[in-house]
Amino acid sequence: MVFKYLFCSIVVLTAFLGGIDAHAGILNEDIVASDAWVRAMPPSQTNTAAYMVIKNKGPNEVILTSVSSDISESAEIHQMSDMKGMMNMSMVSKLSIPGNGEVVLKPGAYHIMLVNLKKPIKSGEIVQIRLFFKGGTSLNVKAEVREQ
Amino acid sequence: VDKRISLIIFFGVFIFAAGCTNQGDKPINNNYAVLNPQRDFTLHDQDGKIFHLKDHRGQVILLFFGYTTCPDVCPTTLSKLARVYALVGPMRQKILTVFVTIDPQRDTPQKLKEYLQYFNINAMGLSGTKQEIDAVVDLYKATYEKVNTNSSALGYMFDHTDYLYLIDRQGTTSHLFHPEDNAQDIADTIKRMN
Numbered sequence: 001m002v003f004k005y006l007f008c009s010i011v012v013l014t015a016f017l018g019g020i021d022a023h024a025g026i027l028n029e030d031i032v033a034s035d036a037w038v039r040a041m042p043p044s045q046t047n048t049a050a051y052m053v054i055k056n057k058g059p060n061e062v063i064l065t066s067v068s069s070d071i072s073e074s075a076e077i078h079q080m081s082d083m084k085g086m087m088n089m090s091m092v093s094k095l096s097i098p099g100n101g102e103v104v105l106k107p108g109a110y111h112i113m114l115v116n117l118k119k120p121i122k123s124g125e126i127v128q129i130r131l132f133f134k135g136g137t138s139l140n141v142k143a144e145v146r147e148q
Numbered sequence: 149v150d151k152r153i154s155l156i157i158f159f160g161v162f163i164f165a166a167g168c169t170n171q172g173d174k175p176i177n178n179n180y181a182v183l184n185p186q187r188d189f190t191l192h193d194q195d196g197k198i199f200h201l202k203d204h205r206g207q208v209i210l211l212f213f214g215y216t217t218c219p220d221v222c223p224t225t226l227s228k229l230a231r232v233y234a235l236v237g238p239m240r241q242k243i244l245t246v247f248v249t250i251d252p253q254r255d256t257p258q259k260l261k262e263y264l265q266y267f268n269i270n271a272m273g274l275s276g277t278k279q280e281i282d283a284v285v286d287l288y289k290a291t292y293e294k295v296n297t298n299s300s301a302l303g304y305m306f307d308h309t310d311y312l313y314l315i316d317r318q319g320t321t322s323h324l325f326h327p328e329d330n331a332q333d334i335a336d337t338i339k340r341m342n
Contacts, residue, residue: 041219090295
């Protein structure tokens, strides 16, 4: 019984410390988001898109697995692709940011869909977007609402 | 004589290559006048009034198919058109943007009206039954496909052609713009029209 508790404690402690290490290493040093903005939309619209540049300054690939926002009920990673004049949009479950590389989220390409806005957004407003990466790390990004 | 033969060969190869490229990039081969040969179609506008294309002779029309829930391509196009209006100067009075929804289920006339007003351009939002909309889509050789997404909170989305059709004052399609064409390209093309 004692061994069982000891074993569980070690497992929990290891996971906790592992989480902190990964969090501190990647969060503060390797991943940087810049030029973040959210598209202003008519008040009747309940969805919008967010764009930014996510840069990975570390040598290893980092994988974005999910996103969230304070202004929408849900947030999703989407990809636009133009196949000979046919524009298609699809949700993706992850987005790889290569080591010493970057991924540009921009109109007509990868973007973050903010679905079911809790209230209309206005140009100039600053919204919070949270990026979650494989391994349990995350990054808060401030994005300005603007027309284009 | 040799020089002349060389030139003929050069232009022959050039024209052939250009033809191949256009064939690959576009579903229709640059002969835009074949689109909607009757130069008319009928749908309902955002105020519930009947819209006939033929009633808009004398106006330059920028037509595209989209849906208001589309968060990326459609607002990008409308924002670009707002810049086009600014770039063409006084000619803007004669330009009408026509946004045909491919999502009549969600795009009510009221929703279309609010959506288009936001972009502050002279625009009309057209809708109808699915059959009526599909008939117009066919006239312009556009396509769209409803994609049900179980995983996305959006419910469903559309894959759709992303051309912007330039229709001249006589109702004839004279040019197709692509998403990569910027506002200046579009404004310059419009300004060259008579």
